[in-house]
Amino acid sequence: MFKKLFRITATTIVLLALSGISQSAETPVASAIPFTVDANFPGGNIIVDKIKANGSQAGKGQSFIVHLRPDLRDTPKYWFFWNFQVKSAQGYKIKFVFKPAVVGSRGPAVSVDEGKTWRWLSDANSPADHFVYTFAKNESNVRFCLGMYYMQSHWDRFIADYKNRPGMNISVLCKSRKNRDVELARFGNPDAKFGILLTCRHHSCEMVPNYALEGIIHEVFSGSDDGKWLMANVDFIVVPFVDKDGVEDGDQGKNRRPHDHNRDYVDEIYPEVRAIKALITPLAENKQFAVIDMHCPGCRGNDEVTYFYEPYTQKLRVQLREFCQILQKKQASGTMNYKETNNLLVGQGANKPDGKHKPIRCRYFGETLPNVLFSATLEIAYANAMKRSSWSSEPKDASSKEGSVVDANSTRELGRNVARALREYLGR
Numbered sequence: 001m002f003k004k005l006f007r008i009t010a011t012t013i014v015l016l017a018l019s020g021i022s023q024s025a026e027t028p029v030a031s032a033i034p035f036t037v038d039a040n041f042p043g044g045n046i047i048v049d050k051i052k053a054n055g056s057q058a059g060k061g062q063s064f065i066v067h068l069r070p071d072l073r074d075t076p077k078y079w080f081f082w083n084f085q086v087k088s089a090q091g092y093k094i095k096f097v098f099k100p101a102v103v104g105s106r107g108p109a110v111s112v113d114e115g116k117t118w119r120w121l122s123d124a125n126s127p128a129d130h131f132v133y134t135f136a137k138n139e140s141n142v143r144f145c146l147g148m149y150y151m152q153s154h155w156d157r158f159i160a161d162y163k164n165r166p167g168m169n170i171s172v173l174c175k176s177r178k179n180r181d182v183e184l185a186r187f188g189n190p191d192a193k194f195g196i197l198l199t200c201r202h203h204s205c206e207m208v209p210n211y212a213l214e215g216i217i218h219e220v221f222s223g224s225d226d227g228k229w230l231m232a233n234v235d236f237i238v239v240p241f242v243d244k245d246g247v248e249d250g251d252q253g254k255n256r257r258p259h260d261h262n263r264d265y266v267d268e269i270y271p272e273v274r275a276i277k278a279l280i281t282p283l284a285e286n287k288q289f290a291v292i293d294m295h296c297p298g299c300r301g302n303d304e305v306t307y308f309y310e311p312y313t314q315k316l317r318v319q320l321r322e323f324c325q326i327l328q329k330k331q332a333s334g335t336m337n338y339k340e341t342n343n344l345l346v347g348q349g350a351n352k353p354d355g356k357h358k359p360i361r362c363r364y365f366g367e368t369l370p371n372v373l374f375s376a377t378l379e380i381a382y383a384n385a386m387k388r389s390s391w392s393s394e395p396k397d398a399s400s401k402e403g404s405v406v407d408a409n410s411t412r413e414l415g416r417n418v419a420r421a422l423r424e425y426l427g428r
Contacts, residue, residue: 033051033052033053033064034088035064035086035087035088035089035092035094036086036087036088037051037066037068037084037085037086038084038085038087039071039083039084039085039250040085041085041114041115041143042151042152042153042248042249042250043083043115043149043151043247043248043249043250044083044084044085044250045070045071045081045082045083045084045250045251045252046068046069046070046071046082046083046084047068047069047070047071048066048067048068049067049068049069049099050066050067051064051065051066051067052064052065053065054095062092062093063092063093063094063095064092064093064094064095065094065095065097066094066095066096066097067097067099068082068084068096068097068098069082069098069099069100069102070082070102070252071250072252073251073252074251074256074257075251075252075253075254075255075256075257076255076257077255078100079205079252079254079255080100080102080146080298080299081146081205081250081252081253081254082098082102082145082146083143083144083145083146083149083250084143084144084145085114085141085142085143085144086135086141086142086143086144087140087141088140089135089139089142090135090136090137090138090139090140091135091136091137092134092135093132093133093134093135094132094133094134094135095130095131095132096108096130096131096132096133096144097129097130098129098130099129101127101128101129102128102146102299103126103127103128103129103130103131103146103300104126104146104147104299104300104382104383104384105124105125105126105299105300105301105304105383105384105403106120106121106122106123106124106126106383106384106405107120107121107122107126107131108120108121108131108133108144108145108146109121109144109145109146109147109148109149109383110133110142110143110144111142111143111145112139112141112142112143114141114143115143115145115149115151115153116153116154116157117408118145118148118149118407118408119407120383120405120407121133124383124384124403128300131144146205146299146382147207147208147296147299147382147383148207148208148211148407148408149207150207150208150210150211151247151248152183152241152244152247152248154210155183155210155240155241158214158217159185159217162187162217162221165221167187167188167189167221167231168185168186168187168221169185169186169187170183170184170185171184171186172184173239173272173275173276173279174271174272174274174275175271176244176245176271176272177245177270177271178245178249180244180245180248181244182239182241182242182244182271182272182275183239183240183241183244184237184238184239184279185217185236185237185238185240186235186236186237186238187217187220187221187231187236187238188220188230188231188232188233188234188235188236189231189232189233189234189235190235191235192232192233192234192235192287193233193287193288194233194234194235194287194288194289194290194426195234195235195236195237195280195283195284195287195288195289195290196234196235196236196237196289196290196291196292196422197237197238197239197276197280197289197290197291197292197293197366198213198216198236198237198238198239198292198294199238199239199242199276199291199292199293199294199362200213200239200240200241200242200294201240201241201242201243201244201246201247201253202242202243202253202260202261202262202293202295202362203243203246203252203253203254203260203261203262203295203296204241204243204245204246204247204249204251204252204253205246205251205252205253205254205296206253206254206294206295206296207247207296208296208380208381208382208406208411209294209295209296209378209380209411210240211408211411211412211415212294212378212380212411212412212414212415212418213238213240213294213415214412214415215411215412215413215414215415215416215417215418215419216415216416216418216419217238217415218412218415218416219415219416219419219420220236220419226419226420226423226424227419229423229427230419230422230423233426233427234422234426235283235287237279237280237283239272239276242261242262242272242273242276242362243256243260243261243270243272244272246261259360261273262293262295262361262362263360263361264360265277265359265360265361265362265364265365266359266360267360276362277365280369281369284369284370284371284372285370285371286371287371288371288372288373289366289369289371289372289373290323290372290373290374290375290422291362291363291365291366291369291372291374291375291376292376292378292418293361293362293363293366293375293376293377293378294377294378294379294380295377295378295379295380296379296380296381296382297379297381297382299382299383300383300384302386304381304382304383304384304385304386304403305337305342305379305381305385305386306336306337306338306342306378306379306380306381306385306406306414307338307342307343307344307378307379308320308324308342308343308344308376308377308378308379309343309344309350309351309363309376309377309379310343310344310345310346310351310376311346311363311367311374311375311376312346312364312367313367316367316372316373316374316375317346319373319374320343320374320376321340321343322425323374323421323422323425324340324343325340326421326424326425327340327417327418327421328340330417330420330421330424331414331417334410334413334414334417335404335405335409335410335413336381336385336404336405336406336410336411336413336414337385337386337387337403337404338385338414339387344379361377362377363375363376363377373426378418380406380411380414381403381406382406383405383406384403384404384405384406385403385404385405385406386403387403
């Protein structure tokens with residue numbers, strides 16, 4: 001992992017190259033800047049190009065400008081994920097300027113407890129190229145991220161309440177390339193006629209779906225009528241971190257060289273993908289299976305919609321639409337915008353086959369399973385879920401306040417409604 005710690009003293013900037021990434025050629029010498037900006041924590045990602053004082057005022061209350069950008073690492077082209085912390089900036093006002101402009105529509109997610117919990121800094125009118133933060137006197141360590149980052153530590157805290165409950169089996173899917181455990185949760189009834197594969201983080205930076213996964217699990221184990229039915233009639237297989245190394249290292253993950261995890265279902269160069277296919281393929285011989293692979297779309301603008309990619313097979317499209325119509329009714333009273341018309345139709349936008357229809361993505365792999373009900377990608381907006389009447393028309397401008405907030409609570413709520421919709425769909 002490539003990271004830097006920027007320590008600024010009263011007279012100079014000291015760069016500690018923790019893992020050998022080359023520093024920016026334009027990092028200047030600064031004076032009287034007593035804070036640090038770094039990515040030296042699990043999931044961290046940033047490159048700082050320069051830091052300078054803003055004006056001549058000295059002491060507390062002085063303001064500064066930090067110029068920074070995402071660390072692309074093994075991503076060969078632009079992507080927008082970043083996650084960094086600022087230490088010892090109590091009482092100071094700092095403007096963070098990004099080039100390229102990669103700040104989401106609600107500004108950064110902010111955490112003052114080392115990433116355990118997050119809040120949005122702004123409403124849906126945040127500028128794309130910068131944000132400003134004034135550090136309170138008790139804020140000695142503040143993290144800023146493109147979204148509400150979710151890691152193994154979050155999963156561990158969540159699953160601790162469920163791992164000893166009847167019907168839950170927590171194990172290891174496989175070892176990652178860097179010898180990390182790749183978590184696997186299997187719950188419900190292993191002998192049930194229905195099976196559901198739920199996956200997150202094929203692209204490691206797309207963190208929001210993990211909160212939806214929490215909501216699904218919560219509903220299944222809630223003791224509700226829906227939860228009881230699902231426990232008795234469905235075999236759930238859950239992989240919360242497909243690209244486990246990327247999540248912990250703070251990589252972009254999307255478009256990773258030579259290809260990312262969600263383009264690996266033919267080549268199988270990643271142990272996680274090989275293990276998923278080896279587990280699911282024989283199970284699907286004897287079950288009616290659904291696959292929901294969860295992702296995030298773009299970080300602002302017209303792509304800020306929560307939606308499903310429709311499958312390529314006509315039969316599966318019809319079956320997914322039936323499920324989505326049920327989900328729309330369940331989510332009607334929810335916080336996050338979702339309608340079945342949000343879904344991306346085959347042939348529109350990015351919903352086009354790759355090459356000669358090779359099943360290289362998880363959802364393509366799911367379509368090849370015997371007894372498959374549907375296989376689809378669910379995209380959950382990072383911060384601001386816009387309304388869309390159809391993909392033939394654009395949603396309202398994301399700089400408006402028409403979008404619904406996407407946060408941990410609204411996304412868990414969506415997950416609970418996904419579970420309720422699955423119960424109604426499967427139990428027809």
